[in-house]
Amino acid sequence: MELRQLRYFVAVAEHGGFGRAAESLGIVQSAVSTQVRRLERQLGLVLFVRGARQTVLTAQGEALLPQARTVLEAAERTRTLAAELAGGSAGLLRLGPVRGPGERTNQLLHRLADDTGAFRVALRHVPAAERLRLLSDGQLDAAFVRGEAVAPPGVSLLEAWQDPLYAAVPTGHPLAARPTLTLGELAELPLRLVERPANPPFHDLVTGLLDSAAGRRAPLGPRFTTLPETLAAIASAPAPSWTVFYEVTGLPDFPGITVRPLACPALTTWLAVPEGPPSPALRRLLAAMPSTRV
Incomplete structure:
Protein backbone atom coordinates (compact mmCIF):
# COMPACT_ATOMS: atom_id res chain seq x y z
CA MET A 1 0.00 0.00 0.00
CA GLU A 2 1.36 3.38 -1.05
CA LEU A 3 0.54 6.87 0.20
CA ARG A 4 -0.30 7.74 -3.40
CA GLN A 5 -3.04 5.12 -3.45
CA LEU A 6 -4.54 6.42 -0.21
CA ARG A 7 -4.41 9.98 -1.52
CA TYR A 8 -6.26 8.97 -4.71
CA PHE A 9 -8.82 7.01 -2.68
CA VAL A 10 -9.57 10.02 -0.46
CA ALA A 11 -9.80 12.32 -3.50
CA VAL A 12 -12.37 10.08 -5.21
CA ALA A 13 -14.38 9.85 -1.99
CA GLU A 14 -14.36 13.62 -1.48
CA HIS A 15 -15.16 14.55 -5.10
CA GLY A 16 -17.67 11.78 -5.78
CA GLY A 17 -16.05 10.48 -8.95
CA PHE A 18 -12.82 9.46 -10.63
CA GLY A 19 -12.89 12.22 -13.23
CA ARG A 20 -13.33 15.04 -10.74
CA ALA A 21 -10.72 13.47 -8.45
CA ALA A 22 -8.22 13.28 -11.32
CA GLU A 23 -8.88 16.93 -12.20
CA SER A 24 -8.27 18.02 -8.58
CA LEU A 25 -5.02 16.03 -8.50
CA GLY A 26 -3.85 17.29 -11.88
CA ILE A 27 -3.45 13.82 -13.38
CA VAL A 28 -5.31 11.65 -15.90
CA GLN A 29 -8.37 9.68 -14.79
CA SER A 30 -6.87 6.32 -15.79
CA ALA A 31 -4.03 6.77 -13.27
CA VAL A 32 -6.51 7.35 -10.46
CA SER A 33 -8.62 4.35 -11.47
CA THR A 34 -5.59 2.07 -11.75
CA GLN A 35 -4.18 2.98 -8.33
CA VAL A 36 -7.52 2.70 -6.53
CA ARG A 37 -8.11 -0.76 -8.05
CA ARG A 38 -4.63 -1.82 -6.93
CA LEU A 39 -5.45 -0.61 -3.42
CA GLU A 40 -8.68 -2.60 -3.43
CA ARG A 41 -6.84 -5.75 -4.53
CA GLN A 42 -4.13 -5.31 -1.92
CA LEU A 43 -6.66 -4.79 0.88
CA GLY A 44 -9.16 -7.36 -0.37
CA LEU A 45 -11.93 -4.76 -0.23
CA VAL A 46 -14.40 -3.07 -2.55
CA LEU A 47 -14.18 0.61 -1.72
CA PHE A 48 -16.56 2.15 -4.28
CA VAL A 49 -19.80 1.44 -6.08
CA ARG A 50 -19.01 2.69 -9.55
CA GLY A 51 -22.05 4.09 -11.33
CA ALA A 52 -22.55 5.79 -14.67
CA ARG A 53 -23.30 9.14 -13.06
CA GLN A 54 -21.83 8.86 -9.58
CA THR A 55 -19.26 6.92 -7.63
CA VAL A 56 -20.11 6.32 -3.97
CA LEU A 57 -18.32 4.66 -1.10
CA THR A 58 -19.24 1.16 0.00
CA ALA A 59 -19.65 0.41 3.70
CA GLN A 60 -16.08 -0.84 3.68
CA GLY A 61 -14.93 2.37 2.01
CA GLU A 62 -16.79 4.46 4.59
CA ALA A 63 -15.02 2.58 7.41
CA LEU A 64 -11.58 2.98 5.79
CA LEU A 65 -11.85 6.66 4.88
CA PRO A 66 -11.13 8.17 8.36
CA GLN A 67 -8.05 5.98 8.79
CA ALA A 68 -6.78 6.88 5.32
CA ARG A 69 -7.12 10.58 6.15
CA THR A 70 -5.27 10.03 9.45
CA VAL A 71 -2.40 8.31 7.63
CA LEU A 72 -2.12 11.11 5.07
CA GLU A 73 -2.20 13.78 7.78
CA ALA A 74 0.54 11.94 9.69
CA ALA A 75 2.63 11.70 6.53
CA GLU A 76 2.25 15.45 5.95
CA ARG A 77 3.28 16.19 9.55
CA THR A 78 6.30 13.94 9.07
CA ARG A 79 7.31 15.80 5.90
CA THR A 80 6.90 19.15 7.64
CA LEU A 81 8.95 18.05 10.65
CA ALA A 82 11.67 16.63 8.39
CA ALA A 83 11.93 19.98 6.60
CA GLU A 84 12.14 21.80 9.94
CA LEU A 85 14.80 19.38 11.18
CA ALA A 86 16.83 19.84 8.02
CA GLY A 87 16.56 23.61 8.33
CA GLY A 88 17.36 23.69 12.05
CA SER A 89 14.09 25.28 13.13
CA ALA A 90 13.20 22.08 14.98
CA GLY A 91 15.17 19.28 16.55
CA LEU A 92 17.25 18.30 19.55
CA LEU A 93 20.72 19.52 20.49
CA ARG A 94 22.57 17.23 22.92
CA LEU A 95 25.02 19.53 24.68
CA GLY A 96 27.66 18.91 27.33
CA PRO A 97 27.97 22.15 29.37
CA VAL A 98 30.77 23.24 31.64
CA ARG A 99 30.06 23.25 35.35
CA GLY A 100 28.13 26.17 36.72
CA PRO A 101 26.60 26.51 34.13
CA GLY A 102 27.57 30.18 34.34
CA GLU A 103 26.01 33.30 32.90
CA ARG A 104 27.41 32.78 29.41
CA THR A 105 25.88 29.33 29.10
CA ASN A 106 22.55 30.60 30.43
CA GLN A 107 22.53 33.39 27.85
CA LEU A 108 23.33 30.86 25.13
CA LEU A 109 20.41 28.67 26.18
CA HIS A 110 18.09 31.69 26.02
CA ARG A 111 19.27 32.47 22.49
CA LEU A 112 18.64 28.87 21.47
CA ALA A 113 15.18 28.75 23.06
CA ASP A 114 12.21 28.31 20.73
CA ASP A 115 8.82 29.70 21.77
CA THR A 116 7.13 26.89 19.85
CA GLY A 117 9.04 24.18 21.69
CA ALA A 118 10.08 22.66 18.36
CA PHE A 119 13.80 23.02 19.16
CA ARG A 120 15.07 21.58 22.43
CA VAL A 121 18.45 21.44 24.18
CA ALA A 122 19.27 18.40 26.31
CA LEU A 123 22.12 19.07 28.75
CA ARG A 124 24.42 16.23 29.83
CA HIS A 125 26.34 17.16 33.00
CA VAL A 126 29.43 14.95 33.12
CA PRO A 127 33.19 15.56 33.70
CA ALA A 128 35.19 17.11 30.88
CA ALA A 129 36.90 13.89 29.80
CA GLU A 130 33.54 12.11 29.68
CA ARG A 131 32.06 14.94 27.60
CA LEU A 132 34.74 14.49 24.95
CA ARG A 133 34.27 10.70 24.95
CA LEU A 134 30.51 11.02 24.52
CA LEU A 135 31.07 13.49 21.69
CA SER A 136 33.45 11.08 19.94
CA ASP A 137 30.92 8.27 20.37
CA GLY A 138 28.14 10.34 18.80
CA GLN A 139 26.14 10.60 22.04
CA LEU A 140 26.62 14.39 22.20
CA ASP A 141 26.33 16.95 19.39
CA ALA A 142 28.68 19.45 21.07
CA ALA A 143 30.46 19.97 24.37
CA PHE A 144 32.18 22.79 26.22
CA VAL A 145 35.56 22.21 27.89
CA ARG A 146 37.78 24.63 29.78
CA GLY A 147 41.56 24.98 29.83
CA GLU A 148 44.20 22.92 28.09
CA ALA A 149 41.84 20.59 26.28
CA VAL A 150 43.15 17.99 23.84
CA ALA A 151 40.77 17.08 21.04
CA PRO A 152 40.37 13.35 20.42
CA PRO A 153 40.42 12.08 16.81
CA GLY A 154 37.48 13.34 14.80
CA VAL A 155 36.81 16.32 17.09
CA SER A 156 37.57 20.01 16.52
CA LEU A 157 37.97 22.67 19.20
CA LEU A 158 36.55 26.15 18.58
CA GLU A 159 37.40 28.98 20.96
CA ALA A 160 34.16 30.02 22.66
CA TRP A 161 35.17 32.57 25.32
CA GLN A 162 37.81 33.45 27.91
CA ASP A 163 37.53 33.95 31.65
CA PRO A 164 40.08 35.69 33.91
CA ALA A 266 42.89 33.90 30.75
CA LEU A 267 41.16 30.55 30.97
CA THR A 268 39.83 29.56 27.54
CA THR A 269 36.56 27.69 27.14
CA TRP A 270 36.38 25.61 23.98
CA LEU A 271 33.42 24.31 22.05
CA ALA A 272 34.18 20.75 20.97
CA VAL A 273 32.33 19.67 17.82
CA PRO A 274 32.58 16.70 15.43
CA GLU A 275 34.75 17.25 12.38
CA GLY A 276 32.98 17.57 9.07
CA PRO A 277 29.84 19.42 7.96
CA PRO A 278 27.75 20.47 10.98
CA SER A 279 24.29 19.05 11.57
CA PRO A 280 21.31 21.45 11.42
CA ALA A 281 21.14 21.52 15.25
CA LEU A 282 24.86 22.28 15.47
CA ARG A 283 24.54 25.03 12.84
CA ARG A 284 21.90 26.61 15.04
CA LEU A 285 24.24 26.45 18.04
CA LEU A 286 27.10 28.02 16.08
CA ALA A 287 24.81 30.78 14.84
CA ALA A 288 23.93 31.57 18.45
CA MET A 289 27.66 31.98 19.22
CA PRO A 290 28.88 34.63 16.76
CA SER A 291 32.20 35.02 18.59
CA THR A 292 33.13 31.34 18.23
CA ARG A 293 36.26 30.89 16.14
CA VAL A 294 38.76 28.16 15.29
Whole structure:
Protein backbone atom coordinates (compact mmCIF):
# COMPACT_ATOMS: atom_id res chain seq x y z
CA MET A 1 0.00 0.00 0.00
CA GLU A 2 1.36 3.38 -1.05
CA LEU A 3 0.54 6.87 0.20
CA ARG A 4 -0.30 7.74 -3.40
CA GLN A 5 -3.04 5.12 -3.45
CA LEU A 6 -4.54 6.42 -0.21
CA ARG A 7 -4.41 9.98 -1.52
CA TYR A 8 -6.26 8.97 -4.71
CA PHE A 9 -8.82 7.01 -2.68
CA VAL A 10 -9.57 10.02 -0.46
CA ALA A 11 -9.80 12.32 -3.50
CA VAL A 12 -12.37 10.08 -5.21
CA ALA A 13 -14.38 9.85 -1.99
CA GLU A 14 -14.36 13.62 -1.48
CA HIS A 15 -15.16 14.55 -5.10
CA GLY A 16 -17.67 11.78 -5.78
CA GLY A 17 -16.05 10.48 -8.95
CA PHE A 18 -12.82 9.46 -10.63
CA GLY A 19 -12.89 12.22 -13.23
CA ARG A 20 -13.33 15.04 -10.74
CA ALA A 21 -10.72 13.47 -8.45
CA ALA A 22 -8.22 13.28 -11.32
CA GLU A 23 -8.88 16.93 -12.20
CA SER A 24 -8.27 18.02 -8.58
CA LEU A 25 -5.02 16.03 -8.50
CA GLY A 26 -3.85 17.29 -11.88
CA ILE A 27 -3.45 13.82 -13.38
CA VAL A 28 -5.31 11.65 -15.90
CA GLN A 29 -8.37 9.68 -14.79
CA SER A 30 -6.87 6.32 -15.79
CA ALA A 31 -4.03 6.77 -13.27
CA VAL A 32 -6.51 7.35 -10.46
CA SER A 33 -8.62 4.35 -11.47
CA THR A 34 -5.59 2.07 -11.75
CA GLN A 35 -4.18 2.98 -8.33
CA VAL A 36 -7.52 2.70 -6.53
CA ARG A 37 -8.11 -0.76 -8.05
CA ARG A 38 -4.63 -1.82 -6.93
CA LEU A 39 -5.45 -0.61 -3.42
CA GLU A 40 -8.68 -2.60 -3.43
CA ARG A 41 -6.84 -5.75 -4.53
CA GLN A 42 -4.13 -5.31 -1.92
CA LEU A 43 -6.66 -4.79 0.88
CA GLY A 44 -9.16 -7.36 -0.37
CA LEU A 45 -11.93 -4.76 -0.23
CA VAL A 46 -14.40 -3.07 -2.55
CA LEU A 47 -14.18 0.61 -1.72
CA PHE A 48 -16.56 2.15 -4.28
CA VAL A 49 -19.80 1.44 -6.08
CA ARG A 50 -19.01 2.69 -9.55
CA GLY A 51 -22.05 4.09 -11.33
CA ALA A 52 -22.55 5.79 -14.67
CA ARG A 53 -23.30 9.14 -13.06
CA GLN A 54 -21.83 8.86 -9.58
CA THR A 55 -19.26 6.92 -7.63
CA VAL A 56 -20.11 6.32 -3.97
CA LEU A 57 -18.32 4.66 -1.10
CA THR A 58 -19.24 1.16 0.00
CA ALA A 59 -19.65 0.41 3.70
CA GLN A 60 -16.08 -0.84 3.68
CA GLY A 61 -14.93 2.37 2.01
CA GLU A 62 -16.79 4.46 4.59
CA ALA A 63 -15.02 2.58 7.41
CA LEU A 64 -11.58 2.98 5.79
CA LEU A 65 -11.85 6.66 4.88
CA PRO A 66 -11.13 8.17 8.36
CA GLN A 67 -8.05 5.98 8.79
CA ALA A 68 -6.78 6.88 5.32
CA ARG A 69 -7.12 10.58 6.15
CA THR A 70 -5.27 10.03 9.45
CA VAL A 71 -2.40 8.31 7.63
CA LEU A 72 -2.12 11.11 5.07
CA GLU A 73 -2.20 13.78 7.78
CA ALA A 74 0.54 11.94 9.69
CA ALA A 75 2.63 11.70 6.53
CA GLU A 76 2.25 15.45 5.95
CA ARG A 77 3.28 16.19 9.55
CA THR A 78 6.30 13.94 9.07
CA ARG A 79 7.31 15.80 5.90
CA THR A 80 6.90 19.15 7.64
CA LEU A 81 8.95 18.05 10.65
CA ALA A 82 11.67 16.63 8.39
CA ALA A 83 11.93 19.98 6.60
CA GLU A 84 12.14 21.80 9.94
CA LEU A 85 14.80 19.38 11.18
CA ALA A 86 16.83 19.84 8.02
CA GLY A 87 16.56 23.61 8.33
CA GLY A 88 17.36 23.69 12.05
CA SER A 89 14.09 25.28 13.13
CA ALA A 90 13.20 22.08 14.98
CA GLY A 91 15.17 19.28 16.55
CA LEU A 92 17.25 18.30 19.55
CA LEU A 93 20.72 19.52 20.49
CA ARG A 94 22.57 17.23 22.92
CA LEU A 95 25.02 19.53 24.68
CA GLY A 96 27.66 18.91 27.33
CA PRO A 97 27.97 22.15 29.37
CA VAL A 98 30.77 23.24 31.64
CA ARG A 99 30.06 23.25 35.35
CA GLY A 100 28.13 26.17 36.72
CA PRO A 101 26.60 26.51 34.13
CA GLY A 102 27.57 30.18 34.34
CA GLU A 103 26.01 33.30 32.90
CA ARG A 104 27.41 32.78 29.41
CA THR A 105 25.88 29.33 29.10
CA ASN A 106 22.55 30.60 30.43
CA GLN A 107 22.53 33.39 27.85
CA LEU A 108 23.33 30.86 25.13
CA LEU A 109 20.41 28.67 26.18
CA HIS A 110 18.09 31.69 26.02
CA ARG A 111 19.27 32.47 22.49
CA LEU A 112 18.64 28.87 21.47
CA ALA A 113 15.18 28.75 23.06
CA ASP A 114 12.21 28.31 20.73
CA ASP A 115 8.82 29.70 21.77
CA THR A 116 7.13 26.89 19.85
CA GLY A 117 9.04 24.18 21.69
CA ALA A 118 10.08 22.66 18.36
CA PHE A 119 13.80 23.02 19.16
CA ARG A 120 15.07 21.58 22.43
CA VAL A 121 18.45 21.44 24.18
CA ALA A 122 19.27 18.40 26.31
CA LEU A 123 22.12 19.07 28.75
CA ARG A 124 24.42 16.23 29.83
CA HIS A 125 26.34 17.16 33.00
CA VAL A 126 29.43 14.95 33.12
CA PRO A 127 33.19 15.56 33.70
CA ALA A 128 35.19 17.11 30.88
CA ALA A 129 36.90 13.89 29.80
CA GLU A 130 33.54 12.11 29.68
CA ARG A 131 32.06 14.94 27.60
CA LEU A 132 34.74 14.49 24.95
CA ARG A 133 34.27 10.70 24.95
CA LEU A 134 30.51 11.02 24.52
CA LEU A 135 31.07 13.49 21.69
CA SER A 136 33.45 11.08 19.94
CA ASP A 137 30.92 8.27 20.37
CA GLY A 138 28.14 10.34 18.80
CA GLN A 139 26.14 10.60 22.04
CA LEU A 140 26.62 14.39 22.20
CA ASP A 141 26.33 16.95 19.39
CA ALA A 142 28.68 19.45 21.07
CA ALA A 143 30.46 19.97 24.37
CA PHE A 144 32.18 22.79 26.22
CA VAL A 145 35.56 22.21 27.89
CA ARG A 146 37.78 24.63 29.78
CA GLY A 147 41.56 24.98 29.83
CA GLU A 148 44.20 22.92 28.09
CA ALA A 149 41.84 20.59 26.28
CA VAL A 150 43.15 17.99 23.84
CA ALA A 151 40.77 17.08 21.04
CA PRO A 152 40.37 13.35 20.42
CA PRO A 153 40.42 12.08 16.81
CA GLY A 154 37.48 13.34 14.80
CA VAL A 155 36.81 16.32 17.09
CA SER A 156 37.57 20.01 16.52
CA LEU A 157 37.97 22.67 19.20
CA LEU A 158 36.55 26.15 18.58
CA GLU A 159 37.40 28.98 20.96
CA ALA A 160 34.16 30.02 22.66
CA TRP A 161 35.17 32.57 25.32
CA GLN A 162 37.81 33.45 27.91
CA ASP A 163 37.53 33.95 31.65
CA PRO A 164 40.08 35.69 33.91
CA LEU A 165 41.60 33.69 36.74
CA TYR A 166 41.52 34.78 40.39
CA ALA A 167 43.64 33.91 43.41
CA ALA A 168 42.30 33.64 46.95
CA VAL A 169 44.87 34.24 49.71
CA PRO A 170 44.60 34.78 53.50
CA THR A 171 43.70 38.38 54.22
CA GLY A 172 46.61 38.70 56.67
CA HIS A 173 49.23 37.62 54.14
CA PRO A 174 51.43 40.38 52.59
CA LEU A 175 50.29 39.40 49.08
CA ALA A 176 46.73 40.39 49.98
CA ALA A 177 47.80 44.04 49.84
CA ARG A 178 48.64 43.85 46.15
CA PRO A 179 45.91 44.79 43.61
CA THR A 180 47.02 42.07 41.17
CA LEU A 181 49.02 38.91 41.77
CA THR A 182 51.43 37.00 39.56
CA LEU A 183 52.08 33.29 39.59
CA GLY A 184 55.72 33.97 40.35
CA GLU A 185 54.73 35.72 43.58
CA LEU A 186 52.44 32.86 44.56
CA ALA A 187 54.82 30.06 43.61
CA GLU A 188 56.21 29.68 47.16
CA LEU A 189 52.77 29.21 48.72
CA PRO A 190 51.20 25.73 48.64
CA LEU A 191 48.37 25.67 46.12
CA ARG A 192 45.05 24.00 46.92
CA LEU A 193 44.12 22.80 43.44
CA VAL A 194 41.33 20.59 42.17
CA GLU A 195 42.64 17.09 41.63
CA ARG A 196 43.47 16.22 38.04
CA PRO A 197 40.88 13.45 37.52
CA ALA A 198 38.10 15.91 38.40
CA ASN A 199 39.14 18.51 35.81
CA PRO A 200 42.23 17.55 33.74
CA PRO A 201 42.24 20.60 31.40
CA PHE A 202 42.07 23.14 34.24
CA HIS A 203 44.56 21.23 36.43
CA ASP A 204 47.07 20.98 33.58
CA LEU A 205 46.68 24.65 32.66
CA VAL A 206 47.32 25.91 36.19
CA THR A 207 50.19 23.56 37.03
CA GLY A 208 51.86 24.24 33.69
CA LEU A 209 51.66 28.02 34.13
CA LEU A 210 52.75 27.84 37.77
CA ASP A 211 55.70 25.54 37.15
CA SER A 212 56.82 27.78 34.28
CA ALA A 213 56.60 30.89 36.46
CA ALA A 214 58.47 29.24 39.34
CA GLY A 215 61.10 27.60 37.15
CA ARG A 216 60.46 24.34 38.96
CA ARG A 217 57.59 22.21 40.19
CA ALA A 218 55.57 24.44 42.49
CA PRO A 219 54.37 23.02 45.81
CA LEU A 220 50.81 21.72 46.07
CA GLY A 221 48.90 22.09 49.32
CA PRO A 222 46.01 20.11 50.82
CA ARG A 223 43.30 18.80 48.53
CA PHE A 224 40.76 21.20 47.05
CA THR A 225 37.18 20.11 47.85
CA THR A 226 34.57 22.76 47.12
CA LEU A 227 35.32 26.46 46.80
CA PRO A 228 33.56 27.45 50.09
CA GLU A 229 35.23 24.62 52.03
CA THR A 230 38.62 25.43 50.54
CA LEU A 231 38.28 29.14 51.31
CA ALA A 232 37.33 28.33 54.89
CA ALA A 233 40.40 26.10 55.21
CA ILE A 234 42.69 28.80 53.79
CA ALA A 235 41.25 31.39 56.17
CA SER A 236 41.65 29.22 59.29
CA ALA A 237 44.85 27.24 58.59
CA PRO A 238 47.96 28.28 60.56
CA ALA A 239 50.17 27.91 57.47
CA PRO A 240 49.33 30.14 54.49
CA SER A 241 48.13 28.62 51.23
CA TRP A 242 46.08 29.78 48.26
CA THR A 243 43.72 28.60 45.58
CA VAL A 244 42.87 29.61 42.04
CA PHE A 245 39.47 29.71 40.39
CA TYR A 246 37.43 31.29 37.64
CA GLU A 247 34.19 33.20 38.17
CA VAL A 248 31.02 31.16 37.85
CA THR A 249 28.29 33.01 39.76
CA GLY A 250 30.20 36.05 41.04
CA LEU A 251 33.34 36.50 43.11
CA PRO A 252 33.15 35.10 46.64
CA ASP A 253 33.10 37.40 49.68
CA PHE A 254 34.49 35.20 52.44
CA PRO A 255 35.74 36.24 55.93
CA GLY A 256 39.51 36.10 56.19
CA ILE A 257 39.97 35.74 52.42
CA THR A 258 41.16 38.29 49.87
CA VAL A 259 40.47 37.70 46.18
CA ARG A 260 42.78 39.23 43.60
CA PRO A 261 42.94 38.90 39.81
CA LEU A 262 45.83 36.90 38.42
CA ALA A 263 48.15 38.53 35.89
CA CYS A 264 48.33 35.49 33.63
CA PRO A 265 46.66 34.18 30.48
CA ALA A 266 42.89 33.90 30.75
CA LEU A 267 41.16 30.55 30.97
CA THR A 268 39.83 29.56 27.54
CA THR A 269 36.56 27.69 27.14
CA TRP A 270 36.38 25.61 23.98
CA LEU A 271 33.42 24.31 22.05
CA ALA A 272 34.18 20.75 20.97
CA VAL A 273 32.33 19.67 17.82
CA PRO A 274 32.58 16.70 15.43
CA GLU A 275 34.75 17.25 12.38
CA GLY A 276 32.98 17.57 9.07
CA PRO A 277 29.84 19.42 7.96
CA PRO A 278 27.75 20.47 10.98
CA SER A 279 24.29 19.05 11.57
CA PRO A 280 21.31 21.45 11.42
CA ALA A 281 21.14 21.52 15.25
CA LEU A 282 24.86 22.28 15.47
CA ARG A 283 24.54 25.03 12.84
CA ARG A 284 21.90 26.61 15.04
CA LEU A 285 24.24 26.45 18.04
CA LEU A 286 27.10 28.02 16.08
CA ALA A 287 24.81 30.78 14.84
CA ALA A 288 23.93 31.57 18.45
CA MET A 289 27.66 31.98 19.22
CA PRO A 290 28.88 34.63 16.76
CA SER A 291 32.20 35.02 18.59
CA THR A 292 33.13 31.34 18.23
CA ARG A 293 36.26 30.89 16.14
CA VAL A 294 38.76 28.16 15.29
